[in-house]
Structures are given as structure tokens and as C-alpha cells.
Amino acid sequence: MGQVATSMVPTEQGEHQLADSLVDKRLVLACFIAAIAYLFFAMLAGWFFSFQFLQINAFPDNEYLSPGRWRMVHTNVVLYGFLANAYLGALHWCTPRLSLRPVLSRKLSWFVFVAWQTMTVATILALLGGHAQAVEWGEAPPVIDVGNLVVLVLVAINFSIPILRMRGPMYATLWYFLIGFAWVVPLYLTGNLVPQYVAGDGTGAITKLVFYESVQLGVMPIACGLIYYFVPVLVGRPIWSHRLAMAGFLCLMIVAPWGGLFEFAHGSVSPTLHTITMVGMLGNAAVAAMLIINYVASTGGAARSNGRTSVARRWFAAGMFCYLIVCIQGALLGSSAFQDVVRFSDWVVGHSHLVMFGALGFWMLGIMTHLLPSLLGARCWWSDRLNAWHFWLSCAGLLIMISALMIAGWRQGSMWGEPIPWASTVIAVVSFWALRTVAGLVIIVAQLFFVWNILMTAVDQLSRDEEPHQSNTNHPEPQSSYVQ
Amino acid sequence: MMDKPSSKTLLFAGMVGSSLSLLVVAAVAHTSHLSRTELTAEQLAADGIVYEFVQLAERFPVEFNRYFPAGATTESYAEALRLGRDIYVAEACWHCHTQQVRPIPADEQRWGPRSQASEYRNELQHPIMRGTRRVGPDLSREGARRSNDWHLAHFYDATSVVPTSVMPAYRWFHDARGYPNKRGMAIITYMQSLGSWLDCYPNCLDRPPSTMQRDPSGTREGV
Numbered sequence: 001m002g003q004v005a006t007s008m009v010p011t012e013q014g015e016h017q018l019a020d021s022l023v024d025k026r027l028v029l030a031c032f033i034a035a036i037a038y039l040f041f042a043m044l045a046g047w048f049f050s051f052q053f054l055q056i057n058a059f060p061d062n063e064y065l066s067p068g069r070w071r072m073v074h075t076n077v078v079l080y081g082f083l084a085n086a087y088l089g090a091l092h093w094c095t096p097r098l099s100l101r102p103v104l105s106r107k108l109s110w111f112v113f114v115a116w117q118t119m120t121v122a123t124i125l126a127l128l129g130g131h132a133q134a135v136e137w138g139e140a141p142p143v144i145d146v147g148n149l150v151v152l153v154l155v156a157i158n159f160s161i162p163i164l165r166m167r168g169p170m171y172a173t174l175w176y177f178l179i180g181f182a183w184v185v186p187l188y189l190t191g192n193l194v195p196q197y198v199a200g201d202g203t204g205a206i207t208k209l210v211f212y213e214s215v216q217l218g219v220m221p222i223a224c225g226l227i228y229y230f231v232p233v234l235v236g237r238p239i240w241s242h243r244l245a246m247a248g249f250l251c252l253m254i255v256a257p258w259g260g261l262f263e264f265a266h267g268s269v270s271p272t273l274h275t276i277t278m279v280g281m282l283g284n285a286a287v288a289a290m291l292i293i294n295y296v297a298s299t300g301g302a303a304r305s306n307g308r309t310s311v312a313r314r315w316f317a318a319g320m321f322c323y324l325i326v327c328i329q330g331a332l333l334g335s336s337a338f339q340d341v342v343r344f345s346d347w348v349v350g351h352s353h354l355v356m357f358g359a360l361g362f363w364m365l366g367i368m369t370h371l372l373p374s375l376l377g378a379r380c381w382w383s384d385r386l387n388a389w390h391f392w393l394s395c396a397g398l399l400i401m402i403s404a405l406m407i408a409g410w411r412q413g414s415m416w417g418e419p420i421p422w423a424s425t426v427i428a429v430v431s432f433w434a435l436r437t438v439a440g441l442v443i444i445v446a447q448l449f450f451v452w453n454i455l456m457t458a459v460d461q462l463s464r465d466e467e468p469h470q471s472n473t474n475h476p477e478p479q480s481s482y483v484q
Numbered sequence: 485m486m487d488k489p490s491s492k493t494l495l496f497a498g499m500v501g502s503s504l505s506l507l508v509v510a511a512v513a514h515t516s517h518l519s520r521t522e523l524t525a526e527q528l529a530a531d532g533i534v535y536e537f538v539q540l541a542e543r544f545p546v547e548f549n550r551y552f553p554a555g556a557t558t559e560s561y562a563e564a565l566r567l568g569r570d571i572y573v574a575e576a577c578w579h580c581h582t583q584q585v586r587p588i589p590a591d592e593q594r595w596g597p598r599s600q601a602s603e604y605r606n607e608l609q610h611p612i613m614r615g616t617r618r619v620g621p622d623l624s625r626e627g628a629r630r631s632n633d634w635h636l637a638h639f640y641d642a643t644s645v646v647p648t649s650v651m652p653a654y655r656w657f658h659d660a661r662g663y664p665n666k667r668g669m670a671i672i673t674y675m676q677s678l679g680s681w682l683d684c685y686p687n688c689l690d691r692p693p694s695t696m697q698r699d700p701s702g703t704r705e706g707v
Contacts, residue, residue: 052650052652054650131574136579250497250501254497254501340588344582416590416591419593
């Protein structure tokens with residue numbers, strides 16, 4: 001396995017040689033641009049919604065601007081607009097490089113891209129128009145679910161067949177991708193369509209179960225695979241232990257799914273099954289520990305040997321730290337005593353933001369920060385300083401937001417047990433909601449810096465392209481530490 | 485070194501392992517939470533019409549007959565419940581209100597007996613309305629706690645009846661005169677139906693006895 005680790009690790013040189021023949025860079029760029037546009041839109045939607053908590057609603061008569069509907073737009077656009085597009089772009093970048101084969105069909109890839117944007121826009125319009133389904137993170141009406149399902153099948157086929165046709169050893173990333181592709185379709189089907197038509201009064205159980213399993217077997221495997229690809233690229237040396245990465249893969253598939261039972265901790269689950277739940281949660285923690293250990297061991301000392309740490313690597317480091325906190329919180333949520341206090345409170349909302357933006361979002365922004373200059377045809381970013389501001393403001397905003405939400409949530413949960421009017425529990429946390437709105441503004445401003453940097457990098461590159469005869473002599477050397 | 489046969493074995497073992505774990509987890513979910521039968525909205529309506537639905541017909545007779553030409557019948561009540569539930573989902577009410585009284589003292593003290601699986605055995609729980617967050621209180625025992633007029637004012641401007649409320653305004657539930665339109669009547673009916681299957685819970689107002697009486701055949705009569 002050691003040979004696998006050293007021979008299959010992607011290198012910059014190898015990337016350049018294979019890029020033109022295997023990867024459609026325009027498609028990757030399109031996916032990332034869509035992801036960033038949706039991220040910005042989703043954040044504005046969430047920010048708009050947050051003002052309702054301060055009794056500020058500028059459009060009380062307009063149902064299409066109802067804060068409740070925009071709340072659903074916020075979460076759905078984050079998942080299907082930002083995260084899915086970022087995943088799609090990153091998958092198109094690294095899967096062909098690792099499998100040494102292009103995707104099954106480039107035309108299919110473009111069709112998937114266009115279809116996915118169509119479904120996402122349809123989701124937004126449906127939600128604002130007052131058509132929703134009571135499945136959290138899957139509020140799009142069932143007819144859109146069917147469309148999403150078809151597109152997901154096409155994605156799985158387009159990536160999986162070239163991987164399965166590979167000869168020779170496979171790098172850990174592809175193993176993680178395969179399990180993600182294999183499970184995302186049945187889990188989406190079970191989570192979004194079955195509760196609407198089949199499961200009847202057990203839909204709560206099924207929905208919550210599938211939500212947990214979707215994260216464990218759909219979202220996380222892809223994220224783990226991407227980390228095991230991009231961290232060696234960023235650090236410039238192989239992953240510390242390929243064997244550990246594969247152990248994490250097996251643990252993710254065999255042990256972690258049993259943790260889905262924790263959703264029934266308050267139900268009629270027997271003590272034996274509750275014990276199994278805890279084993280599953282430990283399996284989940286083991287996967288996280290293996291990923292984090294591998295990451296730390298792979299990156300340790302690299303900063304000193306390679307000079308200043310790139311912003312892309314900082315995104316991965318911060319994302320890994322958030323992931324560690326998320327896992328600890330996940331273990332706490334497995335405890336009934338802890339759930340008694342925080343269940344249904346803002347604490348869980350803080351936890352969700354830490355997962356979606358802190359861990360997954362930071363990793364995707366790290367990938368984009370690493371790849372976008374090359375995709376735009378530039379040698380480096382227009383401004384490293386703007387990238388640094390993007391990173392630090394995002395971190396600061398997230399830290400303030402989750403701190404405010406978690407303190408508010410704990411306060412809410414504690415007060416619910418006291419014999420006081422419900423309104424008192426609302427008044428007690430309004431100041432934290434105000435802080436959350438401020439934090440949201442900080443995060444939005446951070447993304448503005450990112451968007452501005454992308455635009456200026458593209459404009460700068462265009463101007464260089466128009467002056468090819470001067471480019472070698474008149475332009476100063478890039479100040480950026482990034483060289484693709 | 486991982487060669488190809490061992491890779492296949494690995495993939496097979498992983499798929500079997502994850503499939504087995506998911507199957508068992510799903511089976512547990514099934515045995516713990518699923519029931520064999522569930523009621524349709526019509527069957528729920530046949531079990532009795534809540535008094536507040538009739539009161540809407542009496543207070544707004546012209547509007548009520550326009551939206552529900554058959555009057556306060558079980559069919560109209562079923563239609564109102566179904567529409568009210570759809571509005572409850574579309575307006576994301578379930579994102580800020582739960583419908584689950586947890587088996588802990590804090591919940592039972594505030595809202596009454598803990599939620600039972602049987603409460604979710606009906607068409608209106610497709611998917612389940614258990615909710616995800618409590619910015620506002622749990623609503624599973626909201627029926628008959630407040631009057632229709634209170635709900636009407638609350639939907640128009642929540643701060644008019646609860647000054648510290650952070651609930652949005654839903655003025656599209658009202659017509660130009662401030663009377664409830666069909667959506668308004670439906671969502672109020674849905675609110676007033678929640679918990680009507682229980683005999684009592686904290687702060688439940690007395691309902692006129694004529695509305696929920698059972699006939700000798702075992703089904704509840706309408707009005």
C-alpha cells in the first residue's frame with residue numbers, strides 16, 4: 001500500500017501533462033463560478049431571513065418575500081447550489097487525473113451541469129412560490145426531487161464507469177468517491193420521495209435516519225476523497241498513510257452507518273440497540289480521527305519546509321479544525337441527557353453552520369482558492385491580501401455566529417424547563433440573534449472580497465492576453481506565493 | 485500492496501457491510517415507528533369536526549360559503565385540514581414550531597402528555613410535521629388554546645397580540661377587509677385541529693360538547 005501511496009499521489013508536473021487531455025477546465029470553472037454565485041445568494045437569503053428575528057420585516061405584505069420561504073431557499077441553495085456545484089467541479093478536476101481516464105462523456109457532463117442549475121433555479125422558484133415538501137434540506141417539491149434523482153444517476157454513471165474500468169491499484173480518493181456515488185442515489189430516493197408517498201407515520205424516523213446516512217455515506221465520502229487528493233497536492237508530498245485512509249474508508253462503510261440509530265434515542269429503542277448506536281457513533285468518530293490524524297501527519301512541518309502557508313492550505317486547516325469540533329458535538333448529541341437540553345434549540349442551528357460552512361464550505365473554498373487562478377488562465381491571484389481577508393473574515397464571522405447560536409441555544413434549552421412564559425425564552429436570546437446578523441454581514445463581506453479577487457484576476461489575465469508581446473518584459477513578477 | 489482481487493474483495497466487503505447496517509437500522513426504524521394503518525384526512529374529519537371550524541362558518545358566513553360551498557361538513561373540514569397542512573409546510577411554519585412533546589418533564593409540563601406514535605398515523609403527517617426547531621412553542625396541542633380571532637390577528641401581525649413575537653406577518657391569509665380568505669380559514673382550522681384527538685392538555689379551552697360527540701356506531705358526529 002505504501003507503493004500505492006507514493007505512485008498514485010498527484011503531482012503538479014503530472015497535472016500539467018494530463019490536464020488538457022483528460023479534464024474539461026471550462027466545465028470545472030463553470031461549476032466553481034456557479035457555486036460561488038449560489039453561495040453569495042444563499043448567504044444573502046439567510047441574512048435577509050435573520051432580520052425577522054429582530055422584528056424587522058420590510059415586506060410584510062409580499063408573500064414571495066416571506067422570511068420563512070427565504071429560510072428554505074437559504075439551506076437548499078447552500079446544499080444544491082453551492083456544495084453540489086463545488087463537488088461537481090472538484091470531481092471533474094481530480095477523478096480523471098486519478099483514474100487516468102476522462103469521464104464517460106463530456107457532453108453528459110455539460111448536460112448534467114445545465115440540468116443541475118435548472119433544477120436548482122426551479123427549487124428556488126418553487127419555494128418562493130409556496131410549494132414545498134416538509135423534508136429538511138430537501139424542501140423542493142417531489143417533482144423536482146425526481147429531476148434531481150435522474151441527474152444524480154447520470155453523475156454516478158459518468159464518474160463511476162471510468163473508475164471501474166481502471167486497471168491496477170486505486171488511490172484512496174477513488175474508493176471514497178465510489179462509495180459516495182453508490183449511495184447518493186438510493187439515499188436521495190429514500191429520503192426525499194419515500195416519506196412523501198410510502199412511509200406514512202414513520203416518515204419522521206425514515207427522514208431523520210436517511211438525513212444522517214446521507215451525510216455519512218453521501219456527503220462525507222466525497223469530501224474525504226477530495227481531502228485525500230488535494231492535501232498531498234497542496235503540501236507537495238504523499239499522504240502520510242494510505243493504509244490509514246483505507247481503514248477509514250472501511251470504517252465509514254461498515255461501522256459508522258449504525259450510528260443512524262441515534263436519531264431514535266428518545267424513542268422506543270431497546271438498550272441493546274442503543275449500545276449499537278453508540279458503537280456506530282464511535283465508528284463515526286474513528287473515521288474522523290483517522291482523517292484528522294492523516295491530515296496532521298501529512299501537513300506537519302510542511303509549512304516550515306515550504307515557506308509561508310498558502311491560503312488554500314489555511315482553508316483546509318480551518319475546515320479540519322471545524323470538522324473536529326463537529327465530530328465532538330456529534331458524539332455529544334448521541335447522549336440523551338445532552339439532547340434533552342439542546343434538541344430543537346439554536347445550538348443545533350450553530351452545529352449545522354459549523355458543518356456546512358465551517359467544514360465542508362471551507363474545504364470547497366480551499367479547493368477553489370487553489371484552482372481558480374489556473375482555471376482563469378492566470379499564474380497567480382490578483383491579490384493575495386484579498387484572499388487572506390476572505391479567509392480571516394470568514395473565520396471570524398463564523399466563530400461569532402456559531403458562538404452566538406450555541407450560547408443562545410443552550411440558554412433556550414435550559415429556560416424551556418422553567419415555569420416561565422414562552423415569550424421570556426425568546427426575549428432572552430434576541431441579543432444573540434442580533435450578533436448572528438452582524439456575523440452574517442461579516443461573512444458576506446468576506447465573500448465579496450473573494451468575488452472581487454476572482455473578477456480582477458480574470459480582468460488582469462485578459463489584459464495580459466491582449467498584450468502578449470509585452471507580457472514577458474513589462475509585467476512584474478507575481479507577488480503571489482501561489483504557482484500552479 | 486493492494487492488488488486487484490483484494491480491491492474487489494474490499495469493495496464487496498464494504499458494500500455488504502454498509503448495506504447490512506442500513507437494513508438493520510431501517511428495520512429498527514420500521515418496528516419502532518411505523519404502523520400498518522393510517523387515516524386519511526376524510527377519516528380524521530369523520531371522527532369529528534372541531535368547534536372552531538363551525539365558528540368560522542358562523543362568524544364569516546358569506547366568505548365561508550364562497551370558499552366551502554358545502555358548508556361546515558366533514559368533506560369541507562377534510563379539505564380545510566389538507567390545505568392548512570400544505571400552507572403550514574409551504575410557509576415553513578415547521579421550521580420554527582415543532583409538533584412533538586418529548587418524554588421529558590420540561591415538555592410535558594408545558595404542553596401535556598408526550599407525543600405518541602398513533603398521533604402521526606394520518607395523511608397530514610406526510611412527511612411528518614415533527615419539526616426541527618423551536619423559535620415559537622410546540623403546536624401539537626395548539627387546538628382550542630386560543631380563539632379564532634386571536635389566530636386571525638396573530639397571522640396578520642403577531643406583535644399585535646404578542647408584543648415580543650418574532651413571527652413573520654402572513655397578510656396573504658386575509659382579504660382586503662382583514663377577514664380570513666380560504667388560506668386563512670384553512671390554516672386556522674389546521675391550528676385548531678392540533679391535539680383535538682386528546683381529551684385534555686394544559687390551557688385547553690372548553691369546547692361545546694356537541695361538536696365532538698361519538699354516535700352509537702363508534703364514529704364521531706359532525707355538527
